[in-house]
Amino acid sequence: MDFSRLQHTSKIGDDWVYPAAKPLRSGHLTVDADPAHRIYWEEYGAPDGEPVMVLHGGPGGACSPEMARFFDPARYRIILFDQRGCGKSEPNVAAAGPAVALRHNTTADLIGDINKLRDALAIDGPMHVFGGSWGSTLAMAYAIACPRHCASLILRGIFLGAPEDLHYLYQGNAATFEEAPFALTAPGAYIHYPDEWRALLAVLTPAERGDVMASYKAIFDMVPANDAERERQQAAALTWSLWEGTISNMIPESAATGKFGDADFALCFAQIEAHYFANSLFLEPGHFLDNAHILAAIQIHIVHGRFDEVCPLTQASRLVAALRGVGAEPATYVITNAGHSAMERENALALTAIMDGLPRL
The missing domain is CATH 3.40.50.1820 (Alpha/Beta hydrolase fold, catalytic domain)
Structure with missing residues (x-):
């Protein structure tokens, strides 16, 4: 039997809008002591462009250069970083062990790291915050803690973590x-x-x-x-x-x-x-829904795969209902015919289209 005509992948493949790129610069930033957590970061795109802080999933998923491809490199200043304990950040759980790398490793610590990275990279005004899965969780937690730093939230695969x-x-x-x-x-x-x-x-x-x-x-x-x-x-x-x-x-x-x-x-x-x-x-139960009034003051764009089995669509539904409950509507709410990954073709193209259509800062 010939099954060659059946679809064999749902990933984006060669359909990216923007090409792969190398970072303009990179480095480690010391953000804590005992242990001395040093987060690894990379910068892509336009040095004087609109800043975008990219938050990876997991937690523990680390970043990859492919994550810079959602953004027009002529418009955006794209910041990727590995959260505590993973990727190229130090100490790394695989190398140093959990007893060391998981000390001082909480959501509040990660929120603090974002602000320290902002300061180190001289990002003074509001920035776009882009995250999927756990990255959407951290993006919302950051926005609730630091709403003035967020020009917009671009969220994929909403994870409320209940x-x-x-x-x-x-x-x-x-x-x-x-x-x-x-x-x-x-x-x-x-x-x-x-x-x-x-x-x-x-x-x-x-x-x-x-x-x-x-x-x-x-x-x-x-x-x-x-x-x-x-x-x-x-x-x-x-x-x-x-x-x-x-x-x-x-x-x-x-x-x-x-x-x-x-x-x-x-x-x-x-x-x-x-x-x-x-x-x-490391969050109170109902943290996001109870603080929907804070999130509602920020422009929120949501992409969620209808066939997402890691973070089912009901999580996006709960968030949108909470926003509507305080009189707000997401600026964008796209349900794609895709699964969970940001690299699913429809998710990737929808995220890119949102970034291309954002009002300029």
Whole structure:
């Protein structure tokens, strides 16, 4: 049978509007002591252009040069940086371990880092804040804390981080999986990605599946005493990373795992995510909806994939309803025929179109 005509990817591929580029400059900025957190940053585009602060996902997802391609390099001054503990920032969870790299690593710390980076790069006025997934979470948290610094929020794949949102992604039917692996006992991403779900649960014993996130965190927090424990910890991190990386695309590309299949990336990504999720993102419950009146005073643009299984569309729906509840309407609300990733073709093109159409500062 010939299946060659079937769609094999939902990623943007060669359809980018703006070409790949190298950073104009880069560096490390010391933002804390004990440990001495140093965040890595890069700058692209026009040195005197409108500043855009790009916030990556995860937490722990790190930046890549491809993230600069959403923006017209002749108009925007594009700032990418790796948040604490991941990417090229130091100390790195994979190299220094979580006991060091996760100290002083909270949402409030990251908000402070953005302001320190603003100061170091002499960004004085309002800037565009661009983030997807956890990056949307951090962007909104930053806007609530520092609304005067935000000219606009450009948000993709809204992540509110409520318990129900995390249970959808990580718990699903796990508690009953051993007896009824195909039973639809609870909502969850497992419904659409059964093979990947089986791999995620295979790391755990049936008893550990009663609380998937807590059981994974216990593995990540373990100080390995032997090779077997070390291998289990690494396997758990890789499996956690591949689960989210694979289901981020409407059409999974299991043969091309990208950064999610890299051992060091996986250790950072999995352990930082588990750290933030176990601590409710270091935010009060309902933080974003309760502060919708602050967000409503900022121009907000939202892109969300209809088929997003990492952050289901209901999260964007809740945010938009909260904004409307205080008398505001998003400047843009686009629901694409795409999954979660910013690199999904429709998401990438929608984000680029929004940036091209923003009123000039």
